[in-house]
Amino acid sequence: MKIELSQPFFKERIAIMGIGLIGGSLARALKRNNSVGKIIAYDQSEEALQKAYELGVADEIYTDPIKAAENADIIILATPITAMGKIVKEIIPYLKEDAVMSDVGSTKGSVLESIKAEVGYLPERFVPAHPIAGTEKHGVENSFDSLFDNRRTLVIPHLENSHDAVRTIHEMWKATGSETEEMGVKHHDQVLAATSHIPHLLAYATVDTLANLDDRAEIFRFAAGGFRDFTRISASDPELWTDICLQNRESILEVLVAYQKKIDLLKHALEDQERETLSKVFARAKHARDNFYKEP
The missing domain is CATH 1.10.3660.10 (6-phosphogluconate dehydrogenase C-terminal like domain)
Incomplete structure (x- = not known):
């Protein structure tokens, strides 16, 4: 499915759960293109959060995932893939009704299985995605705003997905300079x-x-x-x-x-x-x- 941006993408609050290379680069790219009002960062590491704040990557920082996610329009999981299911279970009761969740994980089957195991179902507004970009470095200090330029981001909808949520994730990644394509989970x-x-x-x-x-x-x-x-x-x-x-x-x-x-x-x-x-x-x-x- 090819999604064209009919108007500039903008969301007031985007929460990035795990502020490392990918999460930090996403924040920088959205800021560069004036596509976000505030970036809210969650991480278990206070050092990583402080770096993100000092570098201007994040506008608000939290070690509590609920506080980071509760007022966000989009929540992006950029934590280790083994932690994603538990985070979704923790934050989902506190999200705005129209909030969209996604991830940046390099595997998809295991992420969806862990979310379903933790929550009991696949949320219709959780849209799996995977930007095909990165470097051998890690940490928010190595993030940069052009990481996704002309790179592909795979959007991997599941059967329960809201069409509106899927479109939102396509639009967000296009706003970073990425091209988007859809693909099945197993493939x-x-x-x-x-x-x-x-x-x-x-x-x-x-x-x-x-x-x-x-x-x-x-x-x-x-x-x-x-x-x-x-x-x-x-x-x-x-x-x-x-x-x-x-x-x-x-x-x-x-x-x-x-x-x-x-x-x-x-x-x-x-x-x-x-x-x-x-x-x-x-x-x-x-x-x-x-x-x-x-x-x-």
Whole structure:
């Protein structure tokens, strides 16, 4: 579903629950485009909240999720995905009748399951979403207002969703400079397993493997650009990515099976010096990369 903005998007109060890189960048982008009156920030960390306030990312800060959410027009969950269900249960009795909730989580099936388990149903005004943007850094101090420019945000409606709430989330993300598309829950988790979760898992595994070799100091000292590019994401928050991998483990395991088969094929090709096999795999990969991936 393509949503066009018929008029400038604006909401008086938007609460961001978890004020890190993504939540902070969302706040900055909305402020940059004059799309929000006040940003209300909730976080368990008083230090993070204070940074957000001092940087001008948040206008009001709370360690109490109810106080942060109770008068908000939109509530965005940017906490760890394992905390989202409990937060929804805690705040939902205190929300405005027309308030819209959403999230920025990298998995969707587990988030919806946790909300349903905690609340007993899927709220019609909770609209799952996932901006496909980020860096290996974390913390509100590393947030910036152009993170979502020309990036995609996936909006993942569930069957109980209010059409008005879905439209509101499309409009909010468009106001950040993002393009929006819709996708089903299961398909989202499968696609993200292949394009984001597996690359992170492999980057961590590569660096951890090399770090345990006897000559690791020399290996890292002479590492060139290709190594830095491939392993950059292994500098991401380990706790965050542990949660993501465990919460989307079924989809990740499906992709890992296919990946392991390809690794085995290459291993045997090297053992048997099968130049043609290696060349064909590399050529197919180059063709796919050149033709299917376009820089945003």
